[in-house]
Amino acid sequence: MNAPTLIPDFVNRKSFIELDARARAQSLFDESTSKELVGPFDRIESPWLAKQGIAPQSDDGCIVIKGKIGGLSAVAIAFEGAFQGGSVGEVSGAKMTAALDLATEDSEAGKPTAAILLLETGGVRLQEANLGLAAVAEIISSALALRPHAPVITIVAGTVGCFGGMSLVAGLSSYTIMTREARLGLNGPEVIEQESGIDEFDASDRALIWAIHGGEQRVGMGLADVLVEDDAGKIAAAVRDCVHKGVPEKHRSEQVELYRARIAALDTSSQIDLATLRRQWADPQGGVR
Amino acid sequence: MEKIEFNYPEAKRLITKRAHVGVVGSGDMEVLLEPNREEGAQVFITTSVNGFGDAWKAVFDRFFSKFDGAVRIDINDAGATPGSVLLRLEQAVEVIEQ
Numbered sequence: 202m203n204a205p206t207l208i209p210d211f212v213n214r215k216s217f218i219e220l221d222a223r224a225r226a227q228s229l230f231d232e233s234t235s236k237e238l239v240g241p242f243d244r245i246e247s248p249w250l251a252k253q254g255i256a257p258q259s260d261d262g263c264i265v266i267k268g269k270i271g272g273l274s275a276v277a278i279a280f281e282g283a284f285q286g287g288s289v290g291e292v293s294g295a296k297m298t299a300a301l302d303l304a305t306e307d308s309e310a311g312k313p314t315a316a317i318l319l320l321e322t323g324g325v326r327l328q329e330a331n332l333g334l335a336a337v338a339e340i341i342s343s344a345l346a347l348r349p350h351a352p353v354i355t356i357v358a359g360t361v362g363c364f365g366g367m368s369l370v371a372g373l374s375s376y377t378i379m380t381r382e383a384r385l386g387l388n389g390p391e392v393i394e395q396e397s398g399i400d401e402f403d404a405s406d407r408a409l410i411w412a413i414h415g416g417e418q419r420v421g422m423g424l425a426d427v428l429v430e431d432d433a434g435k436i437a438a439a440v441r442d443c444v445h446k447g448v449p450e451k452h453r454s455e456q457v458e459l460y461r462a463r464i465a466a467l468d469t470s471s472q473i474d475l476a477t478l479r480r481q482w483a484d485p486q487g488g489v490r
Numbered sequence: 491m492e493k494i495e496f497n498y499p500e501a502k503r504l505i506t507k508r509a510h511v512g513v514v515g516s517g518d519m520e521v522l523l524e525p526n527r528e529e530g531a532q533v534f535i536t537t538s539v540n541g542f543g544d545a546w547k548a549v550f551d552r553f554f555s556k557f558d559g560a561v562r563i564d565i566n567d568a569g570a571t572p573g574s575v576l577l578r579l580e581q582a583v584e585v586i587e588q
Contacts (some may be wrong), residue, residue: 221513241510241520242508242510242522251536254491255491255538256491256514256536256538256566256567257515257536257566257569258514259510259520259522259564259566262514281513281515283513283514283515283516284513284514285514285519355531385536418571420510
C-alpha cells in the first residue's frame with residue numbers, strides 16, 4: 202500500500218521545552234564553540250539549603266556557558282526550572298551577576314559579548330530570602346550595565362515561566378523571546394489570587410492565565426518581541442537574529458512616558474478585552490521596535 | 491535530610507572520564523560520577539528523604555555487581571525511586587563509556 206506519509210512537523214521537531222537548562226543553553230551555540238563556566242564538578246552549592254533539610258544541586262540550578270552564536274561572542278545563563286522552581290539564591294544569583302559583569306568587561310574592551318538569559322523561574326528563593334533579593338538587585342544592575350554595549354536577550358520557553366524579581370530582568374532586556382506555552386508576569390496567578398481574592402484572579406482558570414501571562418498575548422501587546430514555536434532549531438535561529446541585530450535604539454524599559462500614557466488611557470470602568478488591548482498596544486512605536 | 495556513604499573496594503577498573511546527569515527535581519536526582527582518588531569506589535548520597543538507607547544499599551549492591559569502575563559517585567536526591575536511581579546511574583555509565 203502506498204499511503205501518503207502524514208507525519209506532522211511536530212513529530213520530528215526537537216522540543217526545546219523538554220530539554221534541561223544545560224541542554225537548552227548548549228543548543229544555542231555554534232558547534233563546538235561552547236564551554237561551561239563554574240560547572241557541577243566545581244561544586245559551588247548553596248550553603249543554606251542543607252541547613253533547612255533540602256538537597257542542594259552541584260550547580261545551584263544556574264548554568265553558565267560561553268561561546269559563539271552566529272560567529273559572535275556570547276554567554277548564556279540558564280536557570281533550571283526543575284530545581285527549586287528555578288529560584289534565585291545567593292550562589293545562582295552570584296553566578297549570573299559575575300557572568301554579566303564579565304560580558305560587560307569584554308564588551309568594554311572591544312569584544313561585544315551578548316548575554317542570553319534562559320529564565321524558568323519563580324523569582325527569589327524563599328529559603329535564602331534577603332540574599333536572593335540582593336541577588337536580583339545585583340543582576341538588574343549588571344544587566345543594565347551590559348545592555349548599552351551588547352544585547353541582553355531573554356528566553357522564556359516554559360513550562361515554569363518567568364515571575365517575580367526575574368520578570369523585571371526580562372522586562373529590561375533588549376529582546377524577549379517566548380513560546381506560546383511560556384508565561385511572563387510580575388506576580389504569578391496563585392500569588393494574585395492569594396493576595397486579592399478569587400474575584401480578582403482565578404488561578405485555576407488556565408485559559409485566563411495564558412490570556413494574560415501567555416507568550417502569544419505578551420508578544421501581541423509588545424511586551425515581548427518574538428513568538429517562537431517550541432523547536433530548538435527555531436529558538437536558536439531567533440537568538441542568532443537578536444544577537445546580530447545588536448543593541449536596540451531604545452530599550453522598552455526606557456520608554457517610560459509612552460507606557461505611562463498608555464496605562465493612564467486604559468478604561469477600567471469595564472473589564473478590558475484582551476484582543477482590544479492587543480490592538481491598542483501593539484502599534485509600531487510601541488514596545489516592538 | 492540524610493547523608494549516606496558506601497564503599498566498594500572491589501571496584502578497581504581505571505576510569506578516566508566523568509559524567510553529570512539528572513536534576514534535583516521532585517522524584518529525580520543528580521549524579522556526579524568521576525574517577526576516584528582513593529582505592530576502589532565510593533558513594534556519597536545527600537537525600538531529602540530520610541530512612542531509606544537499606545533501599546539505597548540494595549540499589550548500589552546491584553549496580554556494583556555489574557559495574558567495576560573505581561569511581562567516586564556523588565548524588566543529590568529529591569526523592570527518586572529505586573528504579574529511577576538505577577536508570578540515572580546507567581545513564582552516567584553510558585556517558586563515561588561512550
